Amino acid sequence: MHTLLNASEMLANLADWYQVDPADEPDYPELATLQPVVCQALCISRPEGILLIDAPAHDDNPGGATPIPGYAPPPPLEEQLQAAGIPPESISHLVITHAHWDHFNGLTRQVDGEDQPIYPNAVHYLGRGDWEMIQPALADPQSLQSRTLGAVERAGLLQLVDGEMEILPGIRILPAPGESPGHQIVRIEEADGVLYHVGDLYHHRLEVARPEWACHWAEATAHNASRAAFLAAALPENASILASHIAGFGRIRSTGDGMKWEAVS
Numbered sequence: 001m002h003t004l005l006n007a008s009e010m011l012a013n014l015a016d017w018y019q020v021d022p023a024d025e026p027d028y029p030e031l032a033t034l035q036p037v038v039c040q041a042l043c044i045s046r047p048e049g050i051l052l053i054d055a056p057a058h059d060d061n062p063g064g065a066t067p068i069p070g071y072a073p074p075p076p077l078e079e080q081l082q083a084a085g086i087p088p089e090s091i092s093h094l095v096i097t098h099a100h101w102d103h104f105n106g107l108t109r110q111v112d113g114e115d116q117p118i119y120p121n122a123v124h125y126l127g128r129g130d131w132e133m134i135q136p137a138l139a140d141p142q143s144l145q146s147r148t149l150g151a152v153e154r155a156g157l158l159q160l161v162d163g164e165m166e167i168l169p170g171i172r173i174l175p176a177p178g179e180s181p182g183h184q185i186v187r188i189e190e191a192d193g194v195l196y197h198v199g200d201l202y203h204h205r206l207e208v209a210r211p212e213w214a215c216h217w218a219e220a221t222a223h224n225a226s227r228a229a230f231l232a233a234a235l236p237e238n239a240s241i242l243a244s245h246i247a248g249f250g251r252i253r254s255t256g257d258g259m260k261w262e263a264v265s
């Protein structure tokens with residue numbers, strides 16, 4: 001069983017993200033205006049354990065994005081989980097797709113001035129490349145990274161991931177670098193097919209239609225290779241896909257001369 005959770009929404013300037021001029025791309029009016037993007041997490045319940053993928057929290061000042069004027073955020077992720085009958089203490093496995101703020105800023109809460117893990121019984125899986133990437137930030141005890149991922153590490157809950165890893169029966173972490181050095185995705189075998197949580201391998205459906213559009217912060221060669229490896233696996237499987245910032249589940253379809261994102265209800 002899986003539970004999809006939305007922690008926040010913000011506005012993205014895709015033309016800036018992809019460094020393209022909207023005037024050159026009249027077929028894609030989404031480039032000319034700010035586009036709403038969600039911040040989603042996914043929870044998978046299995047007899048052997050309960051997995052949470054990413055722990056985003058709403059932030060009034062989203063770095064790299066624009067706040068939605070007058071936006072009222074939903075309850076924090078841990079409250080949404082509790083309401084769905086999943087106490088945060090019951091989470092046994094927690095995959096952080098990558099160490100960008102919007103995927104880990106909901107890992108801890110302040111208790112008596114201390115940053116405490118919200119998921120105290122979960123092994124937290126982070127790609128080693130991202131742990132190395134955030135070392136300069138971890139040197140500052142007040143940084144977001146120190147107060148979240150650092151606190152998780154100090155609590156003995158962090159497990160660094162070097163490659164493919166099966167964490168529960170039929171659930172595997174797969175490295176997919178590019179968005180960040182340690183970016184990782186999750187392949188989930190479900191009763192009715194395969195589901196992938198692809199993190200930020202795609203941020204918007206435009207990136208499926210125009211794969212040459214990648215965010216300017218990504219390392220392009222690795223990112224393209226990760227997308228190619230993912231598509232080679234997921235298209236023959238007719239897999240369902242969840243991307244952190246594309247609302248709801250989808251599939252990627254071949255259109256003959258390219259590909260498109262198709263929402264799945």
Ligand SMILES: [Zn+2]
Nearest residue numbers: 100102200244
């Ligand atoms: Zn993101």
